[in-house]
Amino acid sequence: MPQPVFTISLDFELLWGVFDKVGNSYPPDYFANTRELVPRILDAFGNHGIEATWATVGMLFAENEEEWHHYSPVHKPSYRDVKLSAYEFAKQKGLDPKVHFAPELIKRILETPGQELGSHTFAHYYTLMRGQSPEQFRHDLKASQRIANEKFGVRLKSLVFPRNHINELYLPICLEEGYTQARSNPKDWFWQETQHEDFSKKWFRSADCFFPIGKRTSFVPNELIALPLEPLLIPASRILRPISKNNMLFNAVRLSRVKKEMSLAARLDETYHLWWHPHNFGTDPAAAMAELEDLLSHFQKLKAEYGMVSRNMENLAAMVCSRANPETMAVGR
Template structure:
């Protein structure tokens, strides 16, 4: 138990086509990518209504054309990609609307609530994969920080693409203070193949397991804030889970954080709401409403990732 209130943190992987360009899934998710600007607008309205600040982890290249000054440098060598830079969506003829969206940042900044803008890399490079050298990681992080600085942002938080955590020292050298760690579940933390993680993930939803409370912890000169729950999309098989599972689990996670003084850290991609936008926004609003009720009685504080780390220090 803790003497202080619990905390509610929301982090959003804001990426559009940068999230899947290297695995050939842009066309599969294109309808949702095209919905993302409207989804960001809807989320901003909800965050303002319920006075919840979020951490928007933005891929830096969303804010810069490929004619910018931050593109050159050492490349990672991943076995599934024949040349990282040559595969970038801005260089392979992908519709510009799917990878260039500076207006998303403008919308976030227009909110009444003071959101945090963190980083999700510059090109969504997987820093924790063996093919990513330190030089490539330095190039990726430096470019992301430079673009953020060009837009008046001093980034404090980092979300590793696909949770491939690596080169934490590079983040620390760049002034990052906190990163999102893997979810606090054994099957997320163990070195399991992606396919092996799917059955326990489905079981969590089917059994309405209460998400864990988490606490920031020192790791590699930074603070790591693990995730508690993914706000799931209604596609890729998740549409077959119980329709009320997400809300029930999140409410239970908020209650647990309030009781323990820990953090309930909810995370997702805005584009994931694109396949059933109305229903998912309704569920998400019910979660924010419950957080508001807990905040009103002083048992939950709504914080960004940077604020949660500052409170910990």
């Protein structure tokens, strides 16, 4: 029987997600706020019965620089633009535990019911950038699985590609390395080939967060098909854009858009997949947490009225697989 689903995935990166854009030039309290916010987000999820997938950069699993070196793969990405390499950045700028390591937060994620620990690759790997190779990508995925398994006893199953750079030729590698589902982009043209960031794509992506410019982004789970040699691709519906401290109208309109899309998905028995980066909350933590509480309360209303349920990526994929084949209760193939 069809049932509306609310799915959340978070790209947990700290500085590894933006080092090639900001270097060490970030507000001093930005990532400190993020570290304090992760347990608060987890508490909010727990209070509202929310499942979520935390797609985590593998380097965050390390305790210190020695452990970081131990788990880093021998075959590293050979980007033509060396500024894209996390390894080159660490070599030049050094490693700071406050922004590069977070094993205590990963432990907290695993201790919270309904939370899935997923992968954002080991080194925030860009699969569409020139110079890197399929085998280097494979070694990156192996490094994430190794550190997750040896430190936390976890086998990672859900993958989110950094910067939403999805190289379709690499999808069989993902499945071979244990990733049975991955987040994909919405179907609108301005979400495709995200490595080519021209002004028009950025403008349409931004505008669509406020006004319905693109197609409806919620979807029917039964329409998702896992190809034999690839992970199940679970489309994103909407990114929860960061708070704008100086524009209350901006904040209200974009939040209203998300809530309206959630409501429509609930009425149509569809799935709505919201995602963001935890560090997006670091600019204005109080306002960001208030918005999150508003969204989760809205989910509770949709749950009461339409039977909407919360599922992380792994459990959503299991639902898809079980409906396609009632004798199969997991996506593992």
